[in-house]
Amino acid sequence: MRKIIPLFGCSLLLALVVPAQSVPSMVGPGKAIDPYHYQIVKNAEFSKASVSSAHPLASMVGAAMMKKGGNAFDAAIATQLTLAVVYPGAGNIGGGGFLLARKSSGELIGIDYREAAPEKAGRDMYLDKNGNVQQGLSMAGHLASGVPGTIAGLFATMPYAKLPFAQLIQPAIDIAEKGFVITEREASSLNGTRESFLKYSTRPTAFVKETKWKAGDTLIQKEMAATLKRIQKNGAMGFYEGETAKLIVEEMQRGNGIISLDDLKNYTAKLRTPLEFEYRGHQVISFAPPSSGGLLIAQMLKMIEKYPVGSYGFQTPKSVQLMVEAERRAYADRAEFMGDPDFFKVPVKTLMSDAYVQQRMADYNPDKAGSSKEVKAGTIKESEETTHLSIMDAEGNMVSVTTTLNGGYGSRTVVGGAGFLLNNEMDDFSVKPGVPNMYGAVGGEANAIAPGKRMLSSMTPSLLLKNKKPYVVVGTPGGTTIPTSVYQAIVNIVDFNMNANDAVNQPKFHHQWLPDEVAVEKDFNPETKKMLQAMGYKITERAAIGRTEAIRVLPNGKRETVADKRGDDSVAGF
Ligand code: DON
Numbered sequence: 001m002r003k004i005i006p007l008f009g010c011s012l013l014l015a016l017v018v019p020a021q022s023v024p025s026m027v028g029p030g031k032a033i034d035p036y037h038y039q040i041v042k043n044a045e046f047s048k049a050s051v052s053s054a055h056p057l058a059s060m061v062g063a064a065m066m067k068k069g070g071n072a073f074d075a076a077i078a079t080q081l082t083l084a085v086v087y088p089g090a091g092n093i094g095g096g097g098f099l100l101a102r103k104s105s106g107e108l109i110g111i112d113y114r115e116a117a118p119e120k121a122g123r124d125m126y127l128d129k130n131g132n133v134q135q136g137l138s139m140a141g142h143l144a145s146g147v148p149g150t151i152a153g154l155f156a157t158m159p160y161a162k163l164p165f166a167q168l169i170q171p172a173i174d175i176a177e178k179g180f181v182i183t184e185r186e187a188s189s190l191n192g193t194r195e196s197f198l199k200y201s202t203r204p205t206a207f208v209k210e211t212k213w214k215a216g217d218t219l220i221q222k223e224m225a226a227t228l229k230r231i232q233k234n235g236a237m238g239f240y241e242g243e244t245a246k247l248i249v250e251e252m253q254r255g256n257g258i259i260s261l262d263d264l265k266n267y268t269a270k271l272r273t274p275l276e277f278e279y280r281g282h283q284v285i286s287f288a289p290p291s292s293g294g295l296l297i298a299q300m301l302k303m304i305e306k307y308p309v310g311s312y313g314f315q316t317p318k319s320v321q322l323m324v325e326a327e328r329r330a331y332a333d334r335a336e337f338m339g340d341p342d343f344f345k346v347p348v349k350t351l352m353s354d355a356y357v358q359q360r361m362a363d364y365n366p367d368k369a370g371s372s373k374e375v376k377a378g379t380i381k382e383s384e385e386t387t388h389l390s391i392m393d394a395e396g397n398m399v400s401v402t403t404t405l406n407g408g409y410g411s412r413t414v415v416g417g418a419g420f421l422l423n424n425e426m427d428d429f430s431v432k433p434g435v436p437n438m439y440g441a442v443g444g445e446a447n448a449i450a451p452g453k454r455m456l457s458s459m460t461p462s463l464l465l466k467n468k469k470p471y472v473v474v475g476t477p478g479g480t481t482i483p484t485s486v487y488q489a490i491v492n493i494v495d496f497n498m499n500a501n502d503a504v505n506q507p508k509f510h511h512q513w514l515p516d517e518v519a520v521e522k523d524f525n526p527e528t529k530k531m532l533q534a535m536g537y538k539i540t541e542r543a544a545i546g547r548t549e550a551i552r553v554l555p556n557g558k559r560e561t562v563a564d565k566r567g568d569d570s571v572a573g574f
Helices: 010-016 056-067 072-086 150-160 165-178 184-200 222-234 242-254 261-266 293-305 317-337 348-352 354-360 481-494 500-505 526-535
Strands: 003-006 039-046 050-053 096-102 108-113 275-279 282-286 385-392 398-406 462-466 469-475 518-521 539-542 549-553 559-563 570-573
Touching: 039 056, 039 570, 050 056, 050 072, 050 549, 050 559, 056 072, 056 165, 056 385, 056 570, 072 096, 072 150, 072 165, 072 222, 072 385, 072 398, 096 150, 096 282, 096 462, 108 150, 150 165, 165 222, 222 242, 242 261, 275 293, 275 348, 282 293, 282 481, 293 317, 293 348, 293 354, 293 462, 293 481, 317 481, 317 526, 348 354, 385 469, 385 549, 398 462, 398 469, 462 481, 469 481, 481 500, 500 549, 500 559, 526 539, 559 570
Parallel strands: 518 539
Antiparallel strands: 003 039, 039 559, 050 385, 050 570, 096 108, 096 398, 275 282, 282 462, 385 398, 462 469, 469 549, 549 559
16 A cells, blocks of 8 residues: 655765764654655555655654654644645745645644735836726735744644644755755756746845756755754744844845834734534535635535535546536625635625525526626625645644645745745735736735735635544645645545545546636546537647545544545555
């Protein structure tokens, strides 16, 4: 049941091995964490501790923390910090995220550490004097960044953890300082981003070297290590005040950015009450606004619940068409009704209510493609880089975290002297009503820019309970495809009786209202594709959808722990 992909031949890299004493050494009997030799493990059963994340070293560090007596929260903190070092495209301290957890006691926790618009931000900040969007300004460079939330989020997680923070951050410091060996995929994306790093960073960065990166090269990040040490010594103040804050603001000043010392000092993580709903006898728990994800999966699952999806068959024209029409309707609502609840009244209760959701499907026609010109948002009257980690510990705590810089390597601005990348999350706002963002998502008033406001997200860290007991931890990156991926993973498990491995790795499809098309992965069933086209659907082929990490509790209590085949994602545990 264990699939292992060895990455690096020992002989080639032996010369690079430096014993990293303070990297916790065990992940299971006999398994040392060695940043110069590691393996991708796609799938394993563990009984006490499971971590699935986008990088083998990060998963191993998380598991090692549980081995040392920590719980799933300790693992989530250490895994995120390690990802910031070993997976710089999306792991981060300069971005933000959402942590969703269910403690073994049943208590639900939602920590929102989404980036916030700086005080100097404004509704029209990306428009020229004629009111046209200045292409790219919200997507790259200094003006694209929101105030980072990740470090505040990690400290907001600490009350649930057991080990001291200094211990949780140590592996990330060691790996940044002494370096780690990069994968083929990382080498190729660093090479592909070289010109952007040079264009948008004002100081030399560890991510650019004279020759091309190749698999097996060692990436050393001294400035990042120094930043992590300041956080180790001074806590959140080591990031939001003092030297690191000064370096961020100096970087802003060199590149016409607007994040100020006050913006940093005033940033706080917020607790959000998780959304809960039933789907075919399972309890689904997901993230509330400013994520759109929890609401979208609630709407989509409820829209299809009255149909016998399981009997339609996996990815038959009938099941895909029904699921697509639910996606279309839910995403139309996203554009109209969803945004930061502290700035815009999101009609959460109505959007999730059975009556509203059923009425949205009233015009569903199983014989014909719907049309996004006809399907608008409902009427309510009432007063491609991000990363996900799924974790479970021996006590049964479930932690599901999605964290992001937004695009791959965020704004491509590395903070000079501090060695970390800033996000380009401002592009998740609706920069002008009706103008699509980098994921093609449109929005309006609900998601307009305002100082201090958090941009609408699609991140959907989720949990599933069966018979009120832990069943599934799931989530994925993928921009606007995130909620449709999580939705499909849940339907694959609940309706099509798949194990987690198949639920994650089967081909996916995606419709987001606008553009009015169904995007499918390359290996999507060609027969189904033809039949959907015959019904009037426009089908486009696209690259991999998401990188889903899932844990599923088996009837014997073991946890099927799965990392998506679509990346270097890897599991660890014991
Ligand atoms: O919060 C969001 O919805 C986006 N910033 C997520 C971006 C993302 O998943 C990119 N990954 N492929």
